[in-house]
Amino acid sequence: MSWIDVGHIDDIPVRGARLVKTPVGCVALFRTSATDVFAASDKCPHKGGPLSEGIVHGKSVTCPLHNWVFSLETGQAQGADDGQIPTYPLRVENDRLMLDAEAVSARAAA
Numbered sequence: 001m002s003w004i005d006v007g008h009i010d011d012i013p014v015r016g017a018r019l020v021k022t023p024v025g026c027v028a029l030f031r032t033s034a035t036d037v038f039a040a041s042d043k044c045p046h047k048g049g050p051l052s053e054g055i056v057h058g059k060s061v062t063c064p065l066h067n068w069v070f071s072l073e074t075g076q077a078q079g080a081d082d083g084q085i086p087t088y089p090l091r092v093e094n095d096r097l098m099l100d101a102e103a104v105s106a107r108a109a110a
Contacts, residue, residue, distance in 0.1 A: 001089065003098040009037060010095070017061065019052040024105040027088060028052040029097065030072050032059050038072035039090040039099055041107075045083040 006020045012031040019028050019042055028042040028051050036059070042052050049065035060078065062069045069078040070085050077083040086107045089100035 001103070002101045003091070004101045006097045006099045008095055009035075009092055009097060011097075012037065015056045017052040017054070017056055019050075020099075022099065022101065022104065024101045025107075027099060027104055029090070030056050030061055032056060032072065035092065037090055037092060037097060039088040039104075040070070040072060040075060041085045041087075043085070044068055044070075045077075045085060051085065 004022060006022060012018050012029055014031055014034060017028055017030045019026055026042060027039050030038045042050055044051055044063040046068050047065050049063040051061050051063060054064045055062040059072050060069050061072060071078060075085040075087040088103045091098050
């Protein structure tokens with residue numbers, strides 16, 4: 001894994017999200033609690049809605065366009081919807097958010 005610094009944990013409000021541009025592509029970061037942050041695609045597979053503008057609740061995000069709900073842990077759509085978003089390894093080191101650039105790059109190349 002190749003970890004890159006994508007910001008400070010406090011750059012994202014609790015139950016909020018931010019879109020970050022990295023050298024290997026854009027990624028949405030979602031903060032579900034004081035210490036839990038997830039990285040995933042910003043695009044809903046249904047109509048391409050910007051998930052970083054959706055509602056963060058529990059460990060899920062709801063698409064702002066058509067209310068599809070995705071698990072931030074697995075990327076799987078919840079409920080009757082069939083779909084999935086890519087998720088990426090992210091860790092917190094000394095309050096800095098470290099994203100696995102190799103995983104993002106591999107997904108972007110596919």
